[in-house]
Amino acid sequence: MTDHRLNATAASLLGFLHRGPMSGWDLTVQAQQVIGDFWSLTRSQVYRELTRMVGDGLIVAGARGSRERQPYELTDAGRSAFLAWANTEPGPETIRFPLLLKISFGSFVDAERLAGFIDIHRESHERQLAEYEAQAAGAPPESSDPYARATLTFGIEYERAVLAWFDALPIEIRTPRMPPDSVG
Amino acid sequence: MTDHRLNATAASLLGFLHRGPMSGWDLTVQAQQVIGDFWSLTRSQVYRELTRMVGDGLIVAGARGSRERQPYELTDAGRSAFLAWANTEPGPETIRFPLLLKISFGSFVDAERLAGFIDIHRESHERQLAEYEAQAAGAPPESSDPYARATLTFGIEYERAVLAWFDALPIEIRTPRMPPDSVG
DNA sequence: TGGTACATGTAACATGTTACATGATTAG
DNA sequence: CTAATCATGTAACATGTTACATGTACCA
Numbered sequence: 334m335t336d337h338r339l340n341a342t343a344a345s346l347l348g349f350l351h352r353g354p355m356s357g358w359d360l361t362v363q364a365q366q367v368i369g370d371f372w373s374l375t376r377s378q379v380y381r382e383l384t385r386m387v388g389d390g391l392i393v394a395g396a397r398g399s400r401e402r403q404p405y406e407l408t409d410a411g412r413s414a415f416l417a418w419a420n421t422e423p424g425p426e427t428i429r430f431p432l433l434l435k436i437s438f439g440s441f442v443d444a445e446r447l448a449g450f451i452d453i454h455r456e457s458h459e460r461q462l463a464e465y466e467a468q469a470a471g472a473p474p475e476s477s478d479p480y481a482r483a484t485l486t487f488g489i490e491y492e493r494a495v496l497a498w499f500d501a502l503p504i505e506i507r508t509p510r511m512p513p514d515s516v517g
Numbered sequence: 518m519t520d521h522r523l524n525a526t527a528a529s530l531l532g533f534l535h536r537g538p539m540s541g542w543d544l545t546v547q548a549q550q551v552i553g554d555f556w557s558l559t560r561s562q563v564y565r566e567l568t569r570m571v572g573d574g575l576i577v578a579g580a581r582g583s584r585e586r587q588p589y590e591l592t593d594a595g596r597s598a599f600l601a602w603a604n605t606e607p608g609p610e611t612i613r614f615p616l617l618l619k620i621s622f623g624s625f626v627d628a629e630r631l632a633g634f635i636d637i638h639r640e641s642h643e644r645q646l647a648e649y650e651a652q653a654a655g656a657p658p659e660s661s662d663p664y665a666r667a668t669l670t671f672g673i674e675y676e677r678a679v680l681a682w683f684d685a686l687p688i689e690i691r692t693p694r695m696p697p698d699s700v701g
Numbered sequence: 702t703g704g705t706a707c708a709t710g711t712a713a714c715a716t717g718t719t720a721c722a723t724g725a726t727t728a729g
Numbered sequence: 730c731t732a733a734t735c736a737t738g739t740a741a742c743a744t745g746t747t748a749c750a751t752g753t754a755c756c757a
Contacts (some may be wrong), residue, residue, distance in 0.1 A: 423615035494678030
């Protein structure tokens with residue numbers, strides 16, 4: 334009955350707790366690994382949401398383990414709040430891409446510097462794609478669940494699109510020079 | 518000298534003010550049109566940043582016009598703060614994609630409902646792509662500046678990748694049924 | 702004269718970031 | 730015994746969202 338309007342971050346924590354009791358630390362690590370690429374969160378947020386959800390009766394704290402480790406466990410209320418969230422229409426995505434801002438105001442940026450920004454970002458997207466592809470190769474056809482594969486595939490498609498876009502940028506913007514300096 | 522560490526939102530407002538004095542309303546509209554697709558902001562934020570920047574001497578308020586219209590104008594400090602920001606390395610992008618979260622926890626979502634979520638989002642991405650393509654067609658080869666074309670191209674590549682990903686989702690997830698209801 | 706688009710702003714709250722403070726356990 | 734990693738938490742602040750309150754000018 335209780336009308337807990339969860340935010341997506343809190344809800345995700347409840348989702349992970351279905352796998353068994355976990356501490357804030359575990360949850361942070363899990364979340365960053367599993368959903369971190371399309372749903373960023375920080376440790377501070379995790380602890381805050383956990384505290385709040387204990388207050389709301391969605392989870393309960395178990396006995397402290399070694400290293401002050403504090404595990405949390407789902408309650409029935411937590412389970413049903415999670416289910417309700419999971420079955421609610423998700424909103425549109427938001428992207429915040431600072432590099433695009435710099436490009437948008439590119440006429441105010443030193444040309445070589447802008448090209449340098451682009452190079453740096455291109456490289457990090459190359460790395461990210463390689464990582465996703467390694468993950469995809471590591472978890473072959475039917476090993477992982479289809480949902481995890483779907484989100485991974487999204488990552489791959491996204492990174493490929495970004496790289497294609499980088500490569501199609503006009504020379505005017507992506508000067509054919511080397512990066513500004515041999516910056517490590 | 519004054520070490521104004523601008524956030525990207527405030528900096529963007531300064532960027533737009535290079536085109537001439539504008540009111541909060543104008544800036545909101547401009548920003549949403551020009552950078553809104555990769556840098557979301559709200560009216561409230563705009564007014565808050567404007568107030569703060571007046572306090573910091575980066576802009577000055579001009580004489581009120583009709584309808585209490587309050588225009589703002591760049592100061593030299595504002596211009597140089599903007600330049601400094603524009604030439605600073607942009608951070609990585611962040612994506613928050615609620616639909617991917619629902620897919621990630623897809624085993625907890627009713628299958629038809631999940632398929633419905635996907636349909637709805639697919640459609641809105643189709644619309645967005647069409648809009649970008651219309652814009653690209655409207656501003657032919659060399660009419661617009663290359664920077665604006667680059668950000669538009671990003672949008673197009675992104676939407677195409679998302680649509681390709683939707684279409685490649687396994688039947689298991691994207692059930693071959695019709696949308697839940699004939700929702701307009 | 703009444704509705705719509707223009708225009709500004711505040712208040713309250715939710716979320717996200719960064720830095721700090723503290724301590725336990727393990728591996729070398 | 731000491732450095733790295735595990736682990737929890739708070740405080741302060743920045744940013745983002747939503748709702749409310751107010752009023753102007755235009756157009757039909």
